[in-house]
Amino acid sequence: MSEFNQPISGNELARFSGPNTFMRLPQARSFDGLDVAFLGIPMDIGTSWRSGTRFGPKQIRAESAMIRPYNMATGAAPFDHLQVADIGDLAINTFSLADSLRIIRETYGAILQHDLIPMAMGGDHSITLPILRAIAAKHGPVALVHVDAHADVNDDMFGEKETHGTVFRRAQEEGLLQSDKVYQIGLRGTGYAATDFTEAQGWGFQVFQAHELWGRGLDQLGAEIRRDIGPERPVYITYDIDSLDPAYAPGTGTPEIGGLTTPQALQLIRALRGLNIVGCDLVEVSPPYDPSGNTALTGANLLYELLCVLPGVTPH
Numbered sequence: 001m002s003e004f005n006q007p008i009s010g011n012e013l014a015r016f017s018g019p020n021t022f023m024r025l026p027q028a029r030s031f032d033g034l035d036v037a038f039l040g041i042p043m044d045i046g047t048s049w050r051s052g053t054r055f056g057p058k059q060i061r062a063e064s065a066m067i068r069p070y071n072m073a074t075g076a077a078p079f080d081h082l083q084v085a086d087i088g089d090l091a092i093n094t095f096s097l098a099d100s101l102r103i104i105r106e107t108y109g110a111i112l113q114h115d116l117i118p119m120a121m122g123g124d125h126s127i128t129l130p131i132l133r134a135i136a137a138k139h140g141p142v143a144l145v146h147v148d149a150h151a152d153v154n155d156d157m158f159g160e161k162e163t164h165g166t167v168f169r170r171a172q173e174e175g176l177l178q179s180d181k182v183y184q185i186g187l188r189g190t191g192y193a194a195t196d197f198t199e200a201q202g203w204g205f206q207v208f209q210a211h212e213l214w215g216r217g218l219d220q221l222g223a224e225i226r227r228d229i230g231p232e233r234p235v236y237i238t239y240d241i242d243s244l245d246p247a248y249a250p251g252t253g254t255p256e257i258g259g260l261t262t263p264q265a266l267q268l269i270r271a272l273r274g275l276n277i278v279g280c281d282l283v284e285v286s287p288p289y290d291p292s293g294n295t296a297l298t299g300a301n302l303l304y305e306l307l308c309v310l311p312g313v314t315p316h
Contacts, residue, residue: 004079004081004082004083005025006079007024007079010065010066018065020058022038022060022061022303023065023067023300023304025038025084025085025086027085027086027087027088028085029087031087031114031116033083034083035117036082036083036085036118036119036307037084037087037111037116037117038085038087038119038120039087039088039089039090039119039121040121041057041092041120041121042057043094043123043127045095046100046125046127046163047163047253047254047284048157048158048254049253050254052287053124053283053285054094055287056284056287056296056299057122058287059287060282060296060299063296063297067301070316071308071315073266073270074270074273076308078307078310081314082307082313084307087111097126097160101127101129101162102130105133108130108131109137112137117277117278117280117310118279119280119281119282119306119307120279120280120282120283121281121282121303122281122284125283125284127283128281128283129166129170131279135236135278135279136174138278139234141177142176142178142181142235143178143229143236144171144181144183145238146183147185147186147238147239147240147243148186148187148242149187149188149254149259150187150240150256151184151196151207152164152165152166153172154166154169168184172205180204181235182205183205184206184207185208185213186208186209187210188209208221217263217264217267218271221271222267222271222272226271226275231276236277236278237277237306239280239302241284242259243260244260244265245257245258246259248261249294249298250289250295251285251286252284252295253286266305269302269309270305273309274309277310280303282303282306
C-alpha cells in the first residue's frame with residue numbers, strides 16, 4: 001500500500017460519489033507531512049464584469065473526479081512522489097474585498113510556515129496579490145509565469161487599488177517580483193491606450209501576446225522560459241482560465257476571443273518541468289457561464305498538469 005495519499009479510483013467508487021475534494025483526495029486538517037496542499041478561495045468580489053467565480057472551487061473539485069492519477073502523455077505519477085491533500089476553502093469575508101485579501105495573506109502566511117507548495121483554486125484574480133505577498137515574505141521576490149488574456153496592471157479600477165485588474169502593478173510596486181523574470185502569456189483584446197500593453201514591458205516584464213502564438217506549439221516558449229528562469233530561482237505560476245479562447249473556456253468573467261487552445265496550455269505547462277515552483281493558482285472559473293462544466297473540467301486538468309511538473313515528481 002502506498003505511503004502517499006491516493007485519489008479515490010473511479011473503479012472503486014463511482015465518480016459522482018465520494019468527497020468533494022480535488023480528485024477526491026483526503027481532506028487534511030493539519031499541514032504536517034504535506035508536500036502539496038490544494039485549497040479553494042471562493043471569491044468574486046474583486047471582479048469588474050461578470051461574477052460567479054465564488055462557485056469556481058466547488059465545480060473544479062466536482063469535475064476533477066474525472067482525472068486519473070497517471071499522466072499518460074508525460075509519464076508523471078505525482079501521487080507516487082508527493083503527499084497531497086485538499087485543505088478545504090478559506091473563510092473569506094464575502095462582504096469585504098479588503099478583509100478577504102487580509103485573510104488570504106494571513107492564512108498563506110500560516111500555510112507557508114510548513115514546507116509545502118500551495119495550489120489555489122479561485123476565485124477571481126485578486127486572490128493572487130495577497131498570495132504573492134506571503135510567498136515573497138518566505139522566498140523573497142519571485143519569478144512569475146502569468147498566463148492570462150489581460151495584463152492586470154491597471155493603477156486602479158473605480159478608484160480601488162486592489163482588484164483583479166491591478167494585481168501585478170501592486171506586486172511590482174511592492175517588490176514581490178523579479179521584474180525581468182516575469183512572463184505574461186496570452187494577452188490580447190482591446191485596451192484604453194497602447195500603454196495598457198506596453199507599460200509593464202518598461203518594468204522588465206516579458207509579454208507574449210496571443211496573436212503572436214496563433215498556430216504555434218508552446219513547447220519551445222515554455223523551454224525558453226525554463227532556461228531563462230533557471231532551476232534554482234523560486235517561481236510562482238498563476239493561470240487565468242480566460243487565457244484560453246472562449247471556445248474552450250466560456251465559463252469566465254471577462255472572456256476575450258482569439259485566445260490560446262487547450263493543447264497549447266498543456267504544452268506550455270509540461271515544458272516548465274524543472275522549475276523551482278513554490279506555488280500555483282488557477283483563477284477566474286465562473287460556472288454560471290458554462291452549464292456544461294467544461295471550463296471547470298479544463299481548469300481541473302490544468303491544475304493536475306501543474307501538479308505533475310512540481311519539484312519532486314519524476315516521470316516513470
